[in-house]
Amino acid sequence: MARAGLTADRLTQAAADLADEVGFENVTVSALARHFGVKDASLYSHIRNAHDLRVRLAVLALAELADRVAEAIAGRSGKEALVAFANAYRAYAREHPGRYSATQMALDPDAAADSAAGRHAEMTRAILRGYDLWEPEQTDAVRLLHSTFHGYVSLERAGAFHRHPRGVEASWIRALDALDSVLRAWPA
Amino acid sequence: MARAGLTADRLTQAAADLADEVGFENVTVSALARHFGVKDASLYSHIRNAHDLRVRLAVLALAELADRVAEAIAGRSGKEALVAFANAYRAYAREHPGRYSATQMALDPDAAADSAAGRHAEMTRAILRGYDLWEPEQTDAVRLLHSTFHGYVSLERAGAFHRHPRGVEASWIRALDALDSVLRAWPA
DNA sequence: ATCATTTGCCTAGGACCTCTAGGTAAGCCT
DNA sequence: AGGCTTACCTAGAGGTCCTAGGCAAATGAT
Numbered sequence: 001m002a003r004a005g006l007t008a009d010r011l012t013q014a015a016a017d018l019a020d021e022v023g024f025e026n027v028t029v030s031a032l033a034r035h036f037g038v039k040d041a042s043l044y045s046h047i048r049n050a051h052d053l054r055v056r057l058a059v060l061a062l063a064e065l066a067d068r069v070a071e072a073i074a075g076r077s078g079k080e081a082l083v084a085f086a087n088a089y090r091a092y093a094r095e096h097p098g099r100y101s102a103t104q105m106a107l108d109p110d111a112a113a114d115s116a117a118g119r120h121a122e123m124t125r126a127i128l129r130g131y132d133l134w135e136p137e138q139t140d141a142v143r144l145l146h147s148t149f150h151g152y153v154s155l156e157r158a159g160a161f162h163r164h165p166r167g168v169e170a171s172w173i174r175a176l177d178a179l180d181s182v183l184r185a186w187p188a
Numbered sequence: 189m190a191r192a193g194l195t196a197d198r199l200t201q202a203a204a205d206l207a208d209e210v211g212f213e214n215v216t217v218s219a220l221a222r223h224f225g226v227k228d229a230s231l232y233s234h235i236r237n238a239h240d241l242r243v244r245l246a247v248l249a250l251a252e253l254a255d256r257v258a259e260a261i262a263g264r265s266g267k268e269a270l271v272a273f274a275n276a277y278r279a280y281a282r283e284h285p286g287r288y289s290a291t292q293m294a295l296d297p298d299a300a301a302d303s304a305a306g307r308h309a310e311m312t313r314a315i316l317r318g319y320d321l322w323e324p325e326q327t328d329a330v331r332l333l334h335s336t337f338h339g340y341v342s343l344e345r346a347g348a349f350h351r352h353p354r355g356v357e358a359s360w361i362r363a364l365d366a367l368d369s370v371l372r373a374w375p376a
Numbered sequence: 377a378t379c380a381t382t383t384g385c386c387t388a389g390g391a392c393c394t395c396t397a398g399g400t401a402a403g404c405c406t
Numbered sequence: 407a408g409g410c411t412t413a414c415c416t417a418g419a420g421g422t423c424c425t426a427g428g429c430a431a432a433t434g435a436t
Contacts, residue, residue, distance in 0.1 A: 030422055042385045106346045139354040140362040151339025158294050166327040174328040178370045218393055230414050
């Protein structure tokens, strides 16, 4: 009886790759078991259930995304940091569609605390240091930025923009310009 | 053998209500059949398969949302129209979480053409008539607005904002202020 | 080195969902 | 009344999720 050497981490990694291949909604316990050449039931010693697997995947993706963003904004400030953040975010979503979908899962408070969600908010705040924005407006701005980034890549992936000839790239640059100018002159 | 009087439309309506109750991802053919007191197999004379059912639901929700938005912006212009649009959009998402989730489905080109997606874009354009914005900037602005609305309600629903004390309502108002000011002074 | 424990994967099986094939009864048309 | 279409049925195959209980491999204790 040869062992496949399963661990929760290896399962989560494989699930992430699987998500990018076949879509987050198609990440099933069965598919993952097939990938390792074992029976479904064997996975349940490592993960509690299918939902637990998806939560682990979400936590993994959030951490990866936070790493990418952190690297992108390191040593930059102001608009440069804003653009670097946004592009890192969007690039991750494009390169890892399944992982990105996972980051949109509703996490219960416990899982959210374990996740890198806090790092995301903190890094967004870091960008705002270049814009002379303080509480409570800072939180408003954090929410606006996050909403815009997420909304844009989410709609882009859903194909909402491709029905019009205007380049998606050009609109993205303009959106970042707009955000920069709104941050510089935040309405009182 | 009493008949339940099923039609594709009645199924879609019931599916929409079901989605709001138990979540879009839990809208199954079985659950719907149970609701009508009928066997699963009976639904397959009205819908092609489970995916088809969800697409119909998405199309229904997009149309409803477009109606709500159209009513909201009728007779308004400028910032008033912007705020009315945004609030109608957000209110629909809150009142009908399952239906709203459905609108986020990736629709294949055929289904998208049948949907009210075009009306949404057109209404967003209508708002911009109050802002002296023309192509190609108009498309950029449409995309920015849509992204921000969708991103905001989507993150709000995922609970991404509730980890911070600042009121979600206040941030929303500020986001709309910011969008208004960015539209008035669209960066050249 | 042997035995005990833990760990990893197994089989078996129940519950639920999806969907097809083919059948029968209800309602409409002539 | 007979025929046709429509609405719903039974039966059944195949997939996913998950639990219970078992055996064998790895690990650690003596």
